[in-house]
Amino acid sequence: MPASALDILVQHSLRKTTVRMQVLDIFLQAKEALSHNDIELHFNQLDRITLYRTLKTFEEKGVIHKAIDGSEKLKYALCSGHCSEHAHEDHHAHFHCDHCGKTICIESMHIPAVQAPVGFQLSGAYRVLKGTCAACS
Amino acid sequence: MPASALDILVQHSLRKTTVRMQVLDIFLQAKEALSHNDIELHFNQLDRITLYRTLKTFEEKGVIHKAIDGSEKLKYALCSGHCSEHAHEDHHAHFHCDHCGKTICIESMHIPAVQAPVGFQLSGAYRVLKGTCAACS
DNA sequence: TGTTTTATGCAACATTGTTTCATTTAGCAA
DNA sequence: TTGCTAAATGAAACAATGTTGCATAAAACA
Ligand SMILES: [Mn+2]
Ligand SMILES: [Mn+2]
Ligand SMILES: [Zn+2]
Ligand SMILES: [Zn+2]
Numbered sequence: 001m002p003a004s005a006l007d008i009l010v011q012h013s014l015r016k017t018t019v020r021m022q023v024l025d026i027f028l029q030a031k032e033a034l035s036h037n038d039i040e041l042h043f044n045q046l047d048r049i050t051l052y053r054t055l056k057t058f059e060e061k062g063v064i065h066k067a068i069d070g071s072e073k074l075k076y077a078l079c080s081g082h083c084s085e086h087a088h089e090d091h092h093a094h095f096h097c098d099h100c101g102k103t104i105c106i107e108s109m110h111i112p113a114v115q116a117p118v119g120f121q122l123s124g125a126y127r128v129l130k131g132t133c134a135a136c137s
Numbered sequence: 138m139p140a141s142a143l144d145i146l147v148q149h150s151l152r153k154t155t156v157r158m159q160v161l162d163i164f165l166q167a168k169e170a171l172s173h174n175d176i177e178l179h180f181n182q183l184d185r186i187t188l189y190r191t192l193k194t195f196e197e198k199g200v201i202h203k204a205i206d207g208s209e210k211l212k213y214a215l216c217s218g219h220c221s222e223h224a225h226e227d228h229h230a231h232f233h234c235d236h237c238g239k240t241i242c243i244e245s246m247h248i249p250a251v252q253a254p255v256g257f258q259l260s261g262a263y264r265v266l267k268g269t270c271a272a273c274s
Numbered sequence: 275t276g277t278t279t280t281a282t283g284c285a286a287c288a289t290t291g292t293t294t295c296a297t298t299t300a301g302c303a304a
Numbered sequence: 305t306t307g308c309t310a311a312a313t314g315a316a317a318c319a320a321t322g323t324t325g326c327a328t329a330a331a332a333c334a
Contacts, residue, residue, distance in 0.1 A: 015279095015280065015281070015330090015331055015332070016331075016332095017280095017281065017282085017330075017331075018330095019281085019282075020281090036321075036322090037320085037321085047282070047283050047284075048321090048322090049282085049283075049284080049322090049323085049324095050281075050282055050283070052321090052322065052323080053281080053282085054281090054282095057281095066207075068205075068207040068265065070203075070205040070263050072209075072211060072290090072291090072321095073321090074209060074321090074322095093251075095254065095257060098260060106254055108254070109251070109254070114230075114246070114266065116266070116268065117232065117243055117245070117246070117271075118271070119270075119271030119274060120232060120266075120268060120269065120270055120271055120274070121268045121269040121274055122266055122267070122268040123235060123267055123268040123269070124266075124267045124268070125264070125265060125266050125267065126207050126263070126264070126265040126267070127262070127263070127264060127265075128205065128262060128263040128264075128265070129251065129253070129257075129259055129261075129262050130259070130260055130261045130262065130263070131253065131257060131258045131259040131260040131261070132257065132258040132260070133256075133257055134254075134255070134256030134257055137256060137257070137258055152299090152300055152301070152310095152311065152312070153300075153301095154299075154300075154311095154312065154313085155299095156312085156313075157312090173290075173291090174289085174290090184313065184314050184315075185290090185291090186291090186292085186293095186313085186314070186315080187312075187313055187314070189290090189291065189292080190312080190313085191312090194312095209290095209321090209322090210290090211290090211291095
């Protein structure tokens with residue numbers, strides 16, 4: 001069964017606050033990666049700055065990860081369970097729909113190891129697919 | 138020998154203007170992908186809006202391509218010659234340095250074909266490597 | 275319950291990008 | 305070379321996104 005918002009906060013030693021619980025619930029129900037604005041739209045009233053800080057904290061603590069999609073908008077998605085402040089492990093591809101703009105985690109598509117160019121040191125890699133998503137096809 | 142700024146404008150049927158010539162010269166000398174701000178810093182005075190439009194036009198006509206690097210900043214680099222309004226062909230990886238923030242085209246690293254997830258239609262893909270660049274190592 | 279630490283709300287500011295419109299310039303033809 | 309026309313530029317106004325500093329409120333804990 002999926003973790004609850006409270007479980008996630010406890011697991012990552014984060015204080016239980018109204019904003020955090022609500023934001024986590026939104027992520028738990030989402031089928032795609034969410035931008036700052038996507039989340040804001042779920043609220044009647046919410047301080048923008050608090051949301052920025054909430055997302056930053058979640059990202060730092062391994063609750064959510066950035067979903068790189070080649071668009072100008074930064075989006076986040078829930079981490080898959082074993083991430084922490086010290087070890088993010090979201091080595092999967094992301095799909096970005098040209099049509100609806102949604103960004104979807106492709107958990108099944110692993111990011112292959114690559115050879116670094118001469119003189120370069122690698123610390124990670126992203127993989128982005130673009131095209132038309134299942135819903136838009 | 139590398140194309141000159143004027144050659145590039147003529148090749149893409151673009152009017153020769155002072156701004157365009159100067160911007161192209163900056164790209165021709167650059168060793169990394171450039172953000173709007175990077176370019177602005179090369180000028181004593183330059184209208185921001187004109188630069189936005191110049192970059193947009195160049196991108197549409199196949200003169201430059203977006204260098205997706207997972208950072209919040211949009212960067213561009215010169216296309217490698219055979220791109221046009223109708224066919225961009227910049228299927229290479231980009232390296233983003235965690236240390237200096239520079240983004241470098243890795244022309245030698247091709248982006249492999251991938252299998253689309255069920256129900257999805259692919260139109261392209263990005264590949265981003267991150268780590269420490271040769272200069273920062 | 276009271277104390278300490280952390281999160282929130284608000285103001286002010288910075289950066290990035292778009293749209294509209296008047297003016298200037300490039301390319302072209304007379 | 306001159307004048308015309310289409311395109312590019314410059315300026316203003318606006319929108320979206322993100323950051324910092326500080327006072328207040330709330331959570332955790334003894
Ligand atoms: Mn993901
Ligand atoms: Mn490139
Ligand atoms: Zn779609
Ligand atoms: Zn570097």
